Amino acid sequence: MVRVDVRPGRRARDRRAVPLLAICLAVGLTVTAVPGRATADPAAARVTSPATEPGGEPGDEPAGGTPTADPTGTGPLPTEAPSTTAPPPETTPPAATTEPAPTTTAPEQPAPTTAAPTTGAPPPAPSTPPVQPSAPAPTPQAPPVGVSVTTDDITLDAAYWNAPSTVTALRVTVTNTGATPARIRLAYTLPAGLTDAGTGGCAPLGGGEHRCGEWTSAPGARFSALLHVRVDGDAWKTMPLSGSVRVAATAPGTPGPVSDHEGFAVLFPPGPPVPGISLDAGAVSFDISGVASGLDVRLGNTGQVDADGRIEVVLPTGVTVPAPPPGCTAVSAARTRCELGALAAGRTAELRLPVSATPEAQRQAPLAGAVLGQLDPRSGRTRQVRMSFRITAVAALATPVASPPAPTGSQGVVAAGAPAVGTDGGGGSTRRTAVLLIVTSTLLLAFALALATTALRRRLLAPAAGPSSAPTE
Template identity: 80%
Template structure:
C-alpha cells in the first residue's frame, strides 16, 4: 500500500496556522469591544468637569473686620501649649488628589516569527477631556474657650485677676494669618494682656499670628473681675477669630462665648445653694435646671429661689409654685424648709437657636431663707449653659461640593463639543482594523488548507511499470 509522504516543513506550517487563526480572532474580538471603553472614560470626565460645586447651607459668610476705634496692636499675645482635646477635632476635607482617566491601550499580540508581517497597527485610545485643575487651597479656623471661674477667695478681695484661656486651630489646608478679638461683659476689664488693645465698649483686639495648616495653640487673656461684679450676674462674654490666607479671597472666622461663674455667696451662715449646668443636645429640645436650697441653720425657714436667664433662654412653663416675673426671670416659692433639710426644684428651660449658637452662656440663681426668728439669709451663684449646636457650627471655609461630581445633576444640559466626533472616528478605525485582521487570518488558514490537500497528489510516488 502506497504511503503519502508529507514533508516536515508542511506539517509545521499547518500547526502554526491554527494558533495564528485563534490569536487573530481573539485580537479582533478584543479590538471590537474597545470602542465602548473609549467612549466611557471621556464621558465621565466631562460630567465631572460640568458639575459646579454648590454652596453648602449653613456655612458662615466671610465678614469684614470690625471698625477700629483705637490703635491696633502690632504684636500678637504670647502663646502656650493647648489643653488636651476631649472631643475629636473638627474634620477638614483635604484637597482630593488630581486624577486623570487612564489611557486605554489597544491590546496587541505579537505574531509568530514565521508568519507574514501583521496588518495595520491599532491606534491607542486617548481621553478627549482635559484633566481637572488642582483644587484651590482652603482656609479655615476654629476657636474654643474656657470659662472665667472664680473661687471662694473672690468674696475676700476688692477685685480678682484671673485668666481666660482661648484655643485656636488652623483647620485650613494653607498657612493663614489669624487675628483675635474678645468682648468682656460689664464688671470685667482687661488686666494688661500683652499684644491686645481696647477698642471701647468692652471690646479688645489682639495682634496677628501666622499659623501653619493644622496648627493648634492657646493664649491666655488676663482679665480683672470687679468686687461688685457679682451684682450683675449672669455675665457672659465672647471671643472671635478671623483668618486670611494667601491666594484665598476674603476671610473666614469662628466665634464662641464664655461664662463668668461665681461661687455661691456672699457667704452667709445657715444657707446653702447649688445649681447644675444646663445642656442642650443637638436637637435643641428643652432641657432642665436643677436647683437645691439647703437650710443649714437650727430653725425652720421659708425658702424661695429666683432664676435669672440670659437673652434667648427662658422657662416656657413654670412648675407649680413658680411665676414668670419676666421672660428672663422666674420666681419660685418652696414653702417651709426644715432645719438641716434641702429643698430641690427642677425647671424646664428652652433656648432659641441664636442663643444656643452663642453658648457657652451663664445664668444666675438667687436663694433665700426667711426664718421665723432672725434675719433673712440670701446667697446667689451662676451656672453654665452649653449647647451642642455651638460645637456643631461649621467652621467657615470655601463651599464644598454637596454631591458626586461624576454624575450630572437632573435636568443639567448635556456637554456637547468636538470630542464626540473624534471618538466615533477612532471607533470606526478600530472596527475596520479588526475586520482586516480577521480576513487576513482566514485567508492564511485557507491557503494552508489548500496546500495540505494538494500535497498527497504532488508527493505520491508513481506506480512501477511492468
C-alpha cells in the first residue's frame, strides 16, 4: 500500500495557522467597527455648536430689546473707527485685612545671684522647620483672540425736565484680552426715544442699530470711546429704557470672530417735578447665585393734605416680582401695582418687593426698571411722578469671553483659549483617533491575509514525499 508521507513539522505549522488566521480576522473586524462611532463624534459636536444669535428689532415693550448679535443691515458701513479717549482707571478689590502680628517682648532677665550655676547640660533648643514660600499661582494663558467691553449708564439730572432734548455721552471701554493684534468692530443699539447725536465713525442701520468702523488693537490694549446720544424730552414716558453695546474681534489666521456684549441703562431723575410728592427707589442687584437684594421704594406725601398712595413697578423682559407683598397685585408679567392706602401729610411710605430674573436677563444686565408714584387727595388734583432704577447682576460680569465660540455649559461658550471643535485644521483629536483606528485595522487585515496566503502557498508548493513500499509479509 502506497501512502504520502507528510512531515510532522509542516502539519503542526498548518494547524497553528488556522487559529491564528481566525484570531486576526476577528480583531480586524472588531477594530473596523470602532471608527464608525469615532467618526460620528465630530459631526455631533459640530451640530451642537451654538449659532450666532440674530439681533432682534426693539419690541413694543417698554424695556426695549438688547440683542447680543451684530446687526445685519444693508446700509453703508463706516470706514473709520470712533475717536478714542483714555480709559477710566481699573477698579481693584480692596486689600485683604490681616490681623497684625502680635509684638513679642523678651522676658525680663532675672537679677544675677551669687549662687554658683548648676553644671547640668543645657536643654536642647527647639528646632523649627524652615518656612517654605508658597509657589505663586499660575497665571492663565491669554487666548489667541479675545475682547471684552464695559459700558457706563446714561444718567440724566434734573436739568432734563427743562429742555426739549438732552445730549449726553455714553462711555464704552474696550479691552483686547487676546495674545495677538486684532481688528475690533463696535456696534450698539439705542432704545426708543434715543438717537445718535453725531458720533464720528458710526452709521445708523435703522431700528436703533448702529455700526462703527474697526480699530487695530495691540494685545492687552485698553481704550474708551464716547458715543454721543440725544435723549428726547418725551422719552421718560416710555421708561424703563435699556440698550446694548457689542464688540467683535478678528485676527488673521484665527477661526471666527470673538464677541462680547454688555447692556446699559437709561436712568431718569424723579419727575416731572410736581409739588407735594416725592419718590425714591433703590437699585437691584443679583448675586452669583441669582438671588436679588430686593427693590426698596419710598413714596412721600410732602403736601398739606392727606392722600391715597399708589406705587406701580415696571420691570424689563425677564425680570418679575414672583410673590407680591400684601396690598400688591400683578397687573401683568412686567407690571406690579401696590395700594398703600391713606398717606398722611408729611409721612413717607416704604415698600420692599422681591425680584427675580431669568439667567438670560441677568446676562444682559445692566438693565433699567421704572417706578410710578401717585397721590390722590380727597380734594385737588392727582399728583404723579416717575423715576427709573438700575438692575445689575454678577452673572453679566462673570460671563467668560469665548475664543473662539464652542459648545458648553449654560453660557454657550468655553473658557478662553479653548479651541472650537473642528476648527484646528486637522479635524481635531477625535478625527485623528478615527484615522489611527482605520489604519490599524487595515494593517491587521493585511497581515492576516498575508499569513493565510503564505501558509496556503507553502502547503501547495511543498514537494510530496516519494512513495514508500510497505513491507509485505
